[in-house]
Amino acid sequence: MGRVRASPMTETTMKILDRTLELDTALRAVARACHATMAVRKGIAGAFAGTIVKEDKSPVTVADFAAQAVVASSLEHAFGDDPLVGEESSDSLRDPAQSGTLARVVAAVREATGQPVGESVVLEWLDRGNARGDTQRYWVLDPVDGTKGFLRGGQYAVALALIEDGEPTVAVLGCPAYEAAGLAIPGLLLAARRGQGAFEVPLHGFATATRRPLRVDRSRAASACRMCESVESGHTDQSASERIVRELGLTGDALRMDSQAKYAAVARGDADLYLRLPTRKDYREKVWDHAAGALVLQEALGTVTDVDGAPLDFRHGTTLQQNRGVIASACAEHARIVDAVRRAIG
Numbered sequence: 001m002g003r004v005r006a007s008p009m010t011e012t013t014m015k016i017l018d019r020t021l022e023l024d025t026a027l028r029a030v031a032r033a034c035h036a037t038m039a040v041r042k043g044i045a046g047a048f049a050g051t052i053v054k055e056d057k058s059p060v061t062v063a064d065f066a067a068q069a070v071v072a073s074s075l076e077h078a079f080g081d082d083p084l085v086g087e088e089s090s091d092s093l094r095d096p097a098q099s100g101t102l103a104r105v106v107a108a109v110r111e112a113t114g115q116p117v118g119e120s121v122v123l124e125w126l127d128r129g130n131a132r133g134d135t136q137r138y139w140v141l142d143p144v145d146g147t148k149g150f151l152r153g154g155q156y157a158v159a160l161a162l163i164e165d166g167e168p169t170v171a172v173l174g175c176p177a178y179e180a181a182g183l184a185i186p187g188l189l190l191a192a193r194r195g196q197g198a199f200e201v202p203l204h205g206f207a208t209a210t211r212r213p214l215r216v217d218r219s220r221a222a223s224a225c226r227m228c229e230s231v232e233s234g235h236t237d238q239s240a241s242e243r244i245v246r247e248l249g250l251t252g253d254a255l256r257m258d259s260q261a262k263y264a265a266v267a268r269g270d271a272d273l274y275l276r277l278p279t280r281k282d283y284r285e286k287v288w289d290h291a292a293g294a295l296v297l298q299e300a301l302g303t304v305t306d307v308d309g310a311p312l313d314f315r316h317g318t319t320l321q322q323n324r325g326v327i328a329s330a331c332a333e334h335a336r337i338v339d340a341v342r343r344a345i346g
């Protein structure tokens with residue numbers, strides 16, 4: 001049976017850090033960025049018109065740029081010296097051919113921040129996200145995780161985490177399209193501080209709403225677990241996951257959704273297992289695709305490892321160089337799942 005190694009116990013893990021100001025700043029920043037993305041999505045024709053295809057062929061929209069600028073401005077205000085590792089850069093927006101997209105980004109940022117800023121300030125905010133993740137403390141941001149889901153009308157997430165000594169210590173996951181019982185309007189914020197648990201709060205009215213603690217139900221047998229995975233077959237090996245579901249005898253319907261909303265689904269009990277199985281040998285997961293979601297789930301007492309059962313290692317800059325894929329679960333039998341994955345993918 002495969003062993004699941006515990007995460008490395010550094011000083012950061014052992015000391016309980018307060019980080020109230022960081023958490024409150026991150027909640028406000030992510031909420032504002034979520035509202036910016038929702039405004040862009042409402043005028044979805046505009047979002048499509050502003051879609052740029054990046055070098056790796058992935059799309060980036062007005063919403064991605066606006067959300068990164070909005071979060072960067074909030075962090076600059078509260079923690080001016082903290083570096084930010086953001087997924088986006090201003091390079092393509094500086095191309096004169098993209099002046100129409102830049103104008104839409106500026107309009108979205110003005111609306112979200114209430115500040116009459118110009119192009120140069122917005123581009124500077126965007127470029128605050130150019131850090132490489134090689135300092136003791138820095139923030140990691142995916143301004144729109146699951147851009148394909150955003151464009152398709154599916155799930156997406158604004159994901160922000162603070163990394164200290166190579167470990168996520170504060171996380172906020174904004175899921176503007178998440179529908180949950182008791183929500184009049186879709187949208188959730190899930191948040192965590194290392195050693196202090198995780199909670200969720202409705203996105204709309206989050207500042208005054210009650211924070212609901214998140215704690216997974218680990219008593220479910222693996223056979224009763226529901227698996228979730230990417231919609232995109234290029235991001236996870238869906239035929240391997242089908243074999244694993246069969247081998248483990250999972251009875252629940254598999255769920256496909258975009259973005260780190262999958263971590264949210266497991267943390268709140270809408271799914272029990274998130275499989276992300278490598279489709280290419282050379283692909284390394286990006287830190288912004290996992291830092292926030294993984295901390296939220298771990299603080300909700302879930303387990304997060306790579307496909308070999310090793311903890312995610314955030315000490316290597318912008319990629320999870322030492323890891324392959326991800327297995328995130330609410331199951332006490334995580335090690336059994338790791339074994340099944342190992343057999344299925346060889």
Ligand code: AMP
Pocket residue numbers: 145146147149229230231232234235236257258259260279280283286289
């Ligand atoms: P998801 O919405 O879970 O499918 O994940 C979206 C993320 O997948 C994007 O933010 C990309 O960074 C990431 N991605 C791109 N290519 C790959 C790949 N080959 N394997 C795994 N993830 C990828």
Ligand code: MG
Pocket residue numbers: 142144145146288289
């Ligand atoms: Mg992403």
